[in-house]
Amino acid sequence: MSYGQQTQRVMQAVRSKISSRALEPGEKLPSIRGFASTMNVSPSTVVEAYDRLAAEGIIFARKGSGFYVSPKTQPFTIAEIGPLLDREIDPFWVSRQSLDTGVDMLKPGCGWMPADWMPNASLRKAIRNLSKADDHLLSDYASTRGAANLRRLQARQFAAEGIEVDPNQILLTGSATQSIDLVCRLLLRPGDKVLVSDPCYFNFQAILKAHQAEIVSIPCTRTGVNFDEFEQAIIEHKPRFYISNSSLHNPTGVTLSPQSAHKILTIASRHDLILVEDDVFAEFLPETTPRLTALGGFDRVIRLGSFSKTLSASVRCGYIAARPDWVEALIDLQVATSFGGPSPIATELIHSCLSDGSYRKHMEALRRRLAKTRREVSANLAELGIQTWLMPEGGFYLWCSLPEGIDSADLARAALQENMVLAPGDVFSPTQSMGQFMRFNVSQMGNPITYEILADVMCNL
Amino acid sequence: MSYGQQTQRVMQAVRSKISSRALEPGEKLPSIRGFASTMNVSPSTVVEAYDRLAAEGIIFARKGSGFYVSPKTQPFTIAEIGPLLDREIDPFWVSRQSLDTGVDMLKPGCGWMPADWMPNASLRKAIRNLSKADDHLLSDYASTRGAANLRRLQARQFAAEGIEVDPNQILLTGSATQSIDLVCRLLLRPGDKVLVSDPCYFNFQAILKAHQAEIVSIPCTRTGVNFDEFEQAIIEHKPRFYISNSSLHNPTGVTLSPQSAHKILTIASRHDLILVEDDVFAEFLPETTPRLTALGGFDRVIRLGSFSKTLSASVRCGYIAARPDWVEALIDLQVATSFGGPSPIATELIHSCLSDGSYRKHMEALRRRLAKTRREVSANLAELGIQTWLMPEGGFYLWCSLPEGIDSADLARAALQENMVLAPGDVFSPTQSMGQFMRFNVSQMGNPITYEILADVMCNL
Numbered sequence: 001m002s003y004g005q006q007t008q009r010v011m012q013a014v015r016s017k018i019s020s021r022a023l024e025p026g027e028k029l030p031s032i033r034g035f036a037s038t039m040n041v042s043p044s045t046v047v048e049a050y051d052r053l054a055a056e057g058i059i060f061a062r063k064g065s066g067f068y069v070s071p072k073t074q075p076f077t078i079a080e081i082g083p084l085l086d087r088e089i090d091p092f093w094v095s096r097q098s099l100d101t102g103v104d105m106l107k108p109g110c111g112w113m114p115a116d117w118m119p120n121a122s123l124r125k126a127i128r129n130l131s132k133a134d135d136h137l138l139s140d141y142a143s144t145r146g147a148a149n150l151r152r153l154q155a156r157q158f159a160a161e162g163i164e165v166d167p168n169q170i171l172l173t174g175s176a177t178q179s180i181d182l183v184c185r186l187l188l189r190p191g192d193k194v195l196v197s198d199p200c201y202f203n204f205q206a207i208l209k210a211h212q213a214e215i216v217s218i219p220c221t222r223t224g225v226n227f228d229e230f231e232q233a234i235i236e237h238k239p240r241f242y243i244s245n246s247s248l249h250n251p252t253g254v255t256l257s258p259q260s261a262h263k264i265l266t267i268a269s270r271h272d273l274i275l276v277e278d279d280v281f282a283e284f285l286p287e288t289t290p291r292l293t294a295l296g297g298f299d300r301v302i303r304l305g306s307f308s309k310t311l312s313a314s315v316r317c318g319y320i321a322a323r324p325d326w327v328e329a330l331i332d333l334q335v336a337t338s339f340g341g342p343s344p345i346a347t348e349l350i351h352s353c354l355s356d357g358s359y360r361k362h363m364e365a366l367r368r369r370l371a372k373t374r375r376e377v378s379a380n381l382a383e384l385g386i387q388t389w390l391m392p393e394g395g396f397y398l399w400c401s402l403p404e405g406i407d408s409a410d411l412a413r414a415a416l417q418e419n420m421v422l423a424p425g426d427v428f429s430p431t432q433s434m435g436q437f438m439r440f441n442v443s444q445m446g447n448p449i450t451y452e453i454l455a456d457v458m459c460n461l
Numbered sequence: 462m463s464y465g466q467q468t469q470r471v472m473q474a475v476r477s478k479i480s481s482r483a484l485e486p487g488e489k490l491p492s493i494r495g496f497a498s499t500m501n502v503s504p505s506t507v508v509e510a511y512d513r514l515a516a517e518g519i520i521f522a523r524k525g526s527g528f529y530v531s532p533k534t535q536p537f538t539i540a541e542i543g544p545l546l547d548r549e550i551d552p553f554w555v556s557r558q559s560l561d562t563g564v565d566m567l568k569p570g571c572g573w574m575p576a577d578w579m580p581n582a583s584l585r586k587a588i589r590n591l592s593k594a595d596d597h598l599l600s601d602y603a604s605t606r607g608a609a610n611l612r613r614l615q616a617r618q619f620a621a622e623g624i625e626v627d628p629n630q631i632l633l634t635g636s637a638t639q640s641i642d643l644v645c646r647l648l649l650r651p652g653d654k655v656l657v658s659d660p661c662y663f664n665f666q667a668i669l670k671a672h673q674a675e676i677v678s679i680p681c682t683r684t685g686v687n688f689d690e691f692e693q694a695i696i697e698h699k700p701r702f703y704i705s706n707s708s709l710h711n712p713t714g715v716t717l718s719p720q721s722a723h724k725i726l727t728i729a730s731r732h733d734l735i736l737v738e739d740d741v742f743a744e745f746l747p748e749t750t751p752r753l754t755a756l757g758g759f760d761r762v763i764r765l766g767s768f769s770k771t772l773s774a775s776v777r778c779g780y781i782a783a784r785p786d787w788v789e790a791l792i793d794l795q796v797a798t799s800f801g802g803p804s805p806i807a808t809e810l811i812h813s814c815l816s817d818g819s820y821r822k823h824m825e826a827l828r829r830r831l832a833k834t835r836r837e838v839s840a841n842l843a844e845l846g847i848q849t850w851l852m853p854e855g856g857f858y859l860w861c862s863l864p865e866g867i868d869s870a871d872l873a874r875a876a877l878q879e880n881m882v883l884a885p886g887d888v889f890s891p892t893q894s895m896g897q898f899m900r901f902n903v904s905q906m907g908n909p910i911t912y913e914i915l916a917d918v919m920c921n922l
Contacts, residue, residue, distance in 0.1 A: 057699070058733065095796050099605045115596035123599050127592040131585045135576035138584050141774040144560050174635050174777070177800040185671065190651060206797035210646065238518075272519065313602040316635070316777075316804040335556050336667035339638040343777040346804060 006041045010049035013039060018058065018069055029059060029067040094202060097421045106450055109412070109423035111250075112313055113396060113443040117369075119353060119362045123312055126352035130345065137344050144331045146172025146317075146341030150351040154319060161294050165321055169298065171330050172341045176280050176306035176318040177203060180243070183276055183302055184211045185333050186326065187240050195239040197225060199399075199428030199437070201250040201278070204243055213240075217430040220252050222390050224260040227267060234271045241274035241302075246291040248281035251428050251439035252399040253392025258290045265296040272300075279305040284394035286367055298323045307350050310363065317346045370396055370443065377442040380451055384458065389437070396443040401436050406458055408438045414457045420450070467502045471510035474500060479519065479530055490520060490528040555663060555884045562882060567911055570873070570884035572711075573774055574857060574904040578830075580814060580823045584773055587813035591806065598805050605792045607633025607778075607802030611812040615780060622755050626782055630759065632791050633802045637741050637767035637779040638664060641704070644737055644763055645672045646794050647787065648701050656700040658686060660860075660889030660898070662711040662739070665704055674701075678891040681713050683851050685721040688728060695732045702735035702763075707752040709742035712889050712900035713860045714853025719751045726757045733761075740766040745855035747828055759784045768811050771824065778807045831857055831904065838903040841912055845919065850898070857904040862897050867919055869899045875918045881911070 017023040029035070029050065036043040050067050053059045059067045098110035130137075145151060151167040158165045173179045180203075188194070190212035196204050198217035208215050216237045218229045233239070242264075246256045256264070268275050277292045282305070293303040298321065306318035320330060334341065341347070353359055371394075378388040378398055385403035392398070402408055408424035415422045423441075425434030445451075478484040490496070490511065497504040511528050514520045520528045559571035591598075606612060612628040619626045634640045641664075649655070651673035657665050659678035669676050677698045679690045694700070703725075707717045717725070729736050738753045743766070754764040759782065767779035781791060795802065802808070814820055832855075839849040839859055846864035853859070863869055869885035876883045884902075886895030906912075 092793055092796060095800065096605055096792070099602055099796070099801050112602065115600045118596070118600035120596050120599050124592045127588060127599075131588040131592070135579070135581050138581050138588075138775055139576045139579035139773045141560055141573065141769070144557055175800055177798060181798040203797065203800065206793075210794060210797045308602070312600045313801075314599055314805045316799075316807075331557070332553055332667075333671060335553060335560070336664065336671045337638060337642040338777075339556065339636055339664065340560050340774075343804065343807060344775040345807070345810075346777075349806075 003045065006045045007049045007052065010035070010039050010041060010046055011053055014049065014053055015058065023069050025069045027069050028065075029069065031066065092206060094421070094423045094427050095206075097416070101421060104419070106420040106447060106453070107444045108440050108450060109421040110441055110444060111423075112309065113441075114446075117366065117443055118312060119310075119359060122353045122356050122358050122362065123315070123349065125356065126349045129352060130348055133348060137348060140344065141339065142172075142341035142344045142347070144335055144340055145170070145327075146319075147344060147347035147351060150317075150347045150354075151319075153351060153354055154321075158321065161288055162290070163294055163297070165298070166324070169321055169324055169327055171320045171322075171327050171334065172347060173318040173320060173334065174316050174338060174342050175308065176278060176304055177207065178338070179304035179306070179318045179320045180204070180207055180276070180278065181210075182320065182330050182333055182337075183241075183304065184208065184213070185337070186329055187274065188213050193237045193239040195230075195233055195237070195242040195273075196430060197244055197249070198431050199251055199425065199434050200244065200430070202423075202427045205430060215430045220249065220254060222254060224249075224254055224256045224264070227263050230264065231267045231271070234267065234273055239273065241276050242268065243276040243278060245278050245281060247279060247285055247289065248392055248395040248397070250281065251397055251423070251425075251437075253390055253395060253397055255285065255289060255393055256291065258295070261290060261292050261295050265292060265301075268300060269296075275301045277301055277303045279303055280309055281395050283310050283363065284367065284370065284396075286371075286394060293321070302326070307354075310366075311350060311353055311359075315346045315349050317342045317350050367394060370394065373442045373445075374398060377440065377445050380445075381440065384451065384455055386438070386454075396441050398440045398442055400438050400440055402438055403458065406461055407435050409435060410461055411438065411454075411457060414461060415453065418453045418457060420453055464506065467506045468510045468513065471496070471500055471502060471507055472514055475510065475514055476519065484530050486530045488530050489526075490530065492527065553667060555882070555888050556667075558877070558882045565880070567881040567908060567914070568905045569901050569911060570882040571902055571905060572884075573770065574902075575907075578827065578904055579773060580820060583814045583817050583819050583823065584776070584810065586817065587810045590813060591809055594809060598809060601805065602800065603633075603802035603805045603808070605796055605801055606631070606788075607780075608805060608808035608812065611778075611808045611815075612780075614812060614815055615782075619782065622749055623751070624755055624758070626759070627785070630782055630785055630788055632781045632783075632788050632795065633808060634765075634779040634781060634795065635777050635799060635803050636769065637739060637765055638668065639799070640765035640767070640779045640781045641665070641668055641737070641739065642671075643781065643791050643794050643798075644702075644765065645669070645674070646798070647790055648735065649674050654698045654700040656691075656694055656698070656703040656734075657891060658705055658710070659892050660712055660886065660895050661705065661891070663884075663888045666891060676891045681710065681715060683713075683715060685710075685715055685717045685725070688724050691725065692728045692732070695728065695734055700734065702737050703729065704737040704739060706739050706742060708740060708746055708750065709853055709856040709858070711742065712858055712884070712886075712898075714851055714856060714858055716746065716750060716854055717752065719756070722751060722753050722756050726753060726762075729761060730757075736762045738762055738764045740764055741770055742856050744771050744824065745828065745831065745857070747832075747855060754782070763787070768815075771827075772811060772814055772820075776807045776810050778803045778811050828855060831855065834903045834906075835859060838901065838906050841906075842901065845912065845916055847899070847901075847915075857902050859901045859903055861899050861901055863899055864919070867922055868896045870896060871922055872899065872915075872918060875922060876914065879914045879918060881914055881918075 032043050032046045036046045060070050061067050094109055151170040154170055155165050155167045188211045193214045193216050194208050195216050197220040218225055218233050275292050293301045303321040386400045389399045412422040412424040423439040425437030426432050493504050493507045497507045521531050522528050555570055559568055612631040615631055616626050616628045649672045654675045654677050655669050656677050658681040679694050736753050754762045764782040847861045850860045873883040873885040884900040886898030887893050
C-alpha cells in the first residue's frame with residue numbers, strides 16, 4: 001500500500017468513527033502515536049491524515065493539545081447559550097416537570113390553577129357557538145394583528161384603566177411567552193443586557209438565554225425595587241430594557257404602588273430605558289392600580305399579557321400593546337416567525353368568554369376563593385415552619401421562606417420522589433441566592449396529603 | 462441668564478425635539494453655528510450642551526461630521542437586520558397583503574385555498590365533540606411535546622412512508638413557520654449562512670433575516686437543483702443547512718425524484734450538511750414519493766410541516782420530526798419561547814379530523830379537483846400569454862412566465878389597485894432575478910373576472 005493509500009485509509013477510519021458517533025463532536029481524537037500504532041502506519045501518515053481532515057473542516061487542531069472533532073453539524077443547544085445551571089434546578093426544571101407530569105401528580109409548584117377552577121362552562125358554550133361560525137373563521141389564517149373584535153374589547157379594558165390605546169396598537173400573539181419573545185427579537189441582539197428583579201419569573205431567564213442576552217438583576221423588595229439600586233444598575237450596565245410584573249410579581253406577589261410605578265418611570269425616563277410590563281396576573285387584583293403603562297403611556301413602556309391564567313391555557317393567546325411604530329415592526333417579526341396572528345379559533349373563543357356576562361361573576365368569585373385559600377394555605381404552611389414572605393393582594397402564589405437549614409432545591413428533589421412538583425427558590429433567582437425560599441401555588445394545595453408529604457420530606461432531609 | 466442656564470436651555474430644546482420626534486433617532490443635529498444662532502447663544506454654549514447630551518448618551522458625535530441622535534431607545538427593526546428590499550416587493554409584500562385584505566379581494570397571490578374548499582364539515586363535527594372534552598383538555602397547558610395521540614397518529618403516517626420514528630421524536634409546534642423558527646434557533650447564530658433555492662418560499666427569506674442569517678442560493682431547476690452547483694455552494698459557503706420543499710416546491714411545484722433526493726443526501730453527507738425538509742405540500746401529491754427523510758432517516762434531515770394547507774390554517778399546529786437529541790433541545794427552546802406545545806384544543810381538533818374517515822375522501826376529491834383546476838387555469842393563463850413553467854403533480858400553485866417585457870412587480874402593483882393580490886416572482890427570489898415570473902394560486906381563480914383584470918392591467922402597463 002502506497003503512502004497516499006495509507007493516508008486515505010486513516011482518513012476513512014476517522015470519518016467512520018465520526019459518522020458512527022464513536023467519536024462525538026468536540027471529542028479529542030486519538031493521539032498521533034497511539035493511532036499510528038493502532039492503524040499500523042507511521043506517525044507521519046497519521047499527521048498527514050489529520051491535517052487533511054482538518055483542511056476539510058471535519059476535525060480541528062487546538063494548539064499544543066491535539067486534534068478534535070469539529071462541532072460543525074452539531075446544533076447549538078440552549079446549554080451552550082449561557083452557563084446552564086444544574087439541570088435539576090435550572091429555569092426549565094419547574095416548567096418541564098409540571099408540564100409533562102400526569103394529572104395525578106401533586107403540583108404546588110406549577111403556574112396555573114386546577115382545571116375545575118377555570119371558567120369551563122363559559123368556554124364550552126363558546127365552543128358550541130364556534131361550531132356554527134362561518135367557514136372563513138374556521139379555515140383561514142388570522143389577520144396580521146389578530147382578531148379585531150378582541151382587540152377592540154381589549155382597548156376598552158385599557159380605557160377603563162385610563163389608558164388610551166388604538167386597537168391597532170394591540171398585537172395578538174400565541175401567548176404571553178411569545179409576546180416576550182417577539183419583544184426580545186425586536187429589542188435584543190446577542191450580548192445585550194436586560195434588567196430583571198431577583199427573584200423573577202424563571203422563564204424570563206430561559207427566554208433571555210435563548211436570545212443570548214446577559215441578565216442583570218437587582219433584589220426584589222416588598223415594595224418592588226430599591227430605587228437607588230435600580231438606577232445604579234441602569235447606569236452601570238446600560239440594559240436594553242427592564243422586564244417585570246408590576247402587579248402580583250411572580251414569584252413574590254409584590255404589587256407596585258402608584259408611587260413606586262411613578263418613581264420607576266421617572267428613573268427609566270432619565271436614562272432612556274424601555275420598560276416591559278408583563279401583566280399576566282393583573283386581573284387577579286381586586287382593584288386596578290395604576291401601573292407603568294397607565295402612568296407612562298406607550299412612550300417607553302410595552303404592556304403584554306395573556307388569558308392563560310384566568311381563562312384557559314389551552315386556548316393559546318397573548319397580546320402586546322406598544323407604540324404604533326414598534327407594533328409595525330413586531331407584526332413583521334410575527335409574520336416571519338409564526339405567519340400571522342394567533343388562531344382565529346382561539347381569539348374567537350376568548351372574545352366569546354370575555355363578552356359573556358358570567359365571566360365577570362366568575363372572576364369575582366374566584367378572587368374571593370383565592371383570598372380565602374391564600375390565608376388558609378399560609379396558616380397551614382406556618383404550622384410546618386414555612387413562613388409567607390408577603391401576603392399578596394391577589395393571585396395564587398405565596399413566596400415562602402423555609403425553616404432554617406432546609407434548602408429548597410433539596411426539598412424539591414426529595415418531593416419529586418413522592419410525586420410532588422415544587423418550585424424551589426433558585427429557579428427564580430439569577431444570582432442563585434434564593435435557596436431558602438419556595439413558591440407555592442395555593443390553588444393546587446387542596447389535598448391535605450400535600451402537607452403530610454411536605455412535613456415528611458422536610459423531616460427526612 | 463447664566464452660561465450654565467443657557468446650556469441647560471439648549472439641552473432641553475434638543476431633548477424636546479427628540480421626544481416630539483422632530484429629530485428622529487439617527488438624524489443629524491443642527492450645526493453648532495446654526496443652532497447657536499437659532500437659540501441666540503454663543504457657539505461654545507451649543508458645543509457644551511451637545512457634549513453633555515453626548516455624555517448622557519442621548520446623542521453621539523461622528524468624527525468630522527457632527528452630532529446625531531442616538532438610536533439607543535429605538536428597537537432594531539427587521540429593516541436593519543438585512544438590506545431590506547423595496548417594501549412593495551419585499552418578502553412581506555405577499556404575506557401582509559394577503560393576510561390583511563378583506564374576503565372580497567381577489568387573491569391569486571395568496572398561499573391558501575378558499576374557505577369553502579376546506580374540510581369544514583369535518584372540523585365542525587370535531588368542534589362539537591370538543592365541547593364535551595374534559596376540563597383538563599380545555600383549560601390546561603399542553604405537554605412539552607404536544608398531544609400524544611396526534612404524535613402517535615403521525616408516527617403511523619411516517620411508517621407508511623417507510624420512516625421509522627418514535628412518537629417522542631415528533632415535536633408539535635404552533636405552525637410550520639414556528640417549526641422553521643425553532644430549527645433556526647437551534648442551528649443558527651447571527652452571520653451563519655443558509656442555503657436555499659432560487660426561487661424559494663418567500664418567508665424562508667423573512668425568517669432567515671429575522672435570525673440575521675446570510676442567505677446563499679442556487680437556481681431551482683425542473684428536477685430540483687443542479688448537483689454540481691449544489692455541491693459547489695456547500696464547499697464555497699459552508700452553510701449551516703439547506704432548507705427546501707422536497708415535494709411540490711413553493712413556488713415552482715417541482716417534486717424531487719427519488720434519484721435526486723438520493724443525490725442530494727449523498728452530497729450533504731459528504732460535506733456534513735444538515736437538510737431541512739419543509740413538507741407542507743406533500744399531502745397534495747397523488748402518491749407518496751420517497752423524500753429526503755424517507756431515504757436518509759433523521760441523521761442529518763429534519764422534517765417539518767403543518768396542517769394549514771389541507772385542513773385549516775385557523776387551527777394553528779405544526780410539527781418537527783428530528784433526531785432525539787435535537788428534539789430535546791428543541792423542547793427547551795419551545796418551552797422558553799412559547800411555554801409548552803401548541804394548544805391542546807388545536808391538536809385535539811386536528812387529531813379528530815385526521816381520524817375521521819371522511820378526511821381521506823375529502824383529500825382524494827380535492828386532489829382531483831385541483832388537477833382539473835390546474836389544467837384549466839394553465840389554459841386560461843396561456844391565452845393571456847402567461848406560460849406555465851412546469852405543470853406540478855399536485856397542489857394549488859402554478860409558477861408562470863409573463864409575456865415578454867412585462868415585469869411581475871409592476872403587474873402586481875397595478876393589480877392591487879384593482880383589488881387583486883398577486884405574488885410577483887421577485888418576492889421569492891433571493892437574487893431578485895425572477896421579475897418575469899408570477900406565482901398563481903389556481904384555487905383562488907374561480908372568478909372569471911380575474912382573467913379580465915389581468916388582461917386589462919397587462920394591457921395598460
